[in-house]
Amino acid sequence: MTTILQAKHVGKTFGLKGNQYTALQDINLEIQEGEFVGIMGPSGAGKSTLLNIFSTIDTPSAGEITIAGQNIVTMNEEQLSDFRRNKLGFIFQDYNLLDTLTVKENILLPLALSKVPAAEIERRVNEIADTFGIREILNKYPYHISGGQKQRTAASRAIVANPSLILADEPTGALDSKSATSLLQSLSKLNELHHSTIMMVTHDAYAASYCKRVIFIKDGQLYQELHKENPLRKVFFEQILEVLAALGGEHDDVV
Template sequence: MAVLEVQHLKKIYTTRFGGNRVQALADVSFSVEQGEYVAIMGESGSGKTTLLNILAALDRPTSGAILLEGTDLGMVKESGLAAFRRDNLGFVFQDFNLLDTFSVRDNILLPLVLSKVPYEEMECRLTPLADKLGLSELLDKFPYEISGGQKQRTAAARALITNPHILLADEPTGALDSRAADGLLRMFGQINREGQTILMVTHSVRAASHAGRVLFIKDGEVFHQLYRGKKTDDELYQNIADTLTMITTGGDR
């Protein structure tokens, strides 16, 4: 069953006075099934960031449709978008987006507070999630007191505590050292095996090699895709690297 359906997305940006038109997305279509782990890759300017912003309902497409669990995001009123994102989507950003004046506990619980979830339920959700992500001993600390990897796990916990239909990750390893990045990717793999659907935009071949499917965006379209099948991480890594080389040297699909 498809959690996410993307149908013929096009995005054209027009300058303030209409002098120039820039086409960021030309015609993007794909779907993400329940429990999939999909990575999106592409060169700078390929349209992948624009695509993620539209999937996150942070931007509107010029044309086309996005269906999340059957709901057309284009039909969600502007006044209801923030609540829709909070209730249905989880976000993990490269720069963490944590509030320094909030403890780790309060950062994680923020989406539930905004949704007015009862305190007892918040605690019931927090305890097992903090245990799973190795945050139980850090809940009373503040973001400036913990490492980059711990900050990113905190951000992941905040994204997961709402039980989102899909977790959207934007360069989640970009601000981490190699050890912290490997730890985060192992965690993503674990939560995916437990059923969480993940869509990750990344420049990192190593990060993408942990996914089950990799989509390559070029010139605003899905240019190619790779499936893991029975490949190891290292085998998929090599396939991804070869595909990126093909794209940058102007090869065909």
């Protein structure tokens, strides 16, 4: 099994000297191919900062990060753009779909940007639309479909170019429970059948229980790690809730 992501001693501080705020401190993390990893922690723990750094949208103040064998810390802006396009797939809480494009066009966008031939694009889009069950809405525009459909569209776009790593930022945050379950099942299926590597940031224990491994962060540092040993999702869910309770404080997050 190959290592997809390796982070060593990653740190991030904001602000100028004298008024510094440490968001992340000495984070060491490895994600293997085919893993479905959840990142949890109370608000302000540094989850989003970590995700932004892995997404190459933000840069770390210290440490080294290797994704799919490439050191992303030393890349320049052009290389980072290429890297994001070819190696990463994103799912955001607020979907980030382009409202000028149809569902189909939104999904195929990464392929079009990489200049994949039209016939190949057609084949891939249809295949993924079937996986996520959005074939009937392919020709609709984002403002004509529901939140759940939007998020499945966004997920389709994230994986259409076969990225090495899929990064999901609170993907169920804006969804009702039925849509959320449907999306999580789709992601699980993707992970099981296609061995896609997924890293998902969430504060929702239910969403996290679909992962194979959950990493907890507190005050910018790794706090604990949970592996799903029991195949029953419900058992894993209980375990996650226990850790969250131990993390304490932020009861609002443990819904």
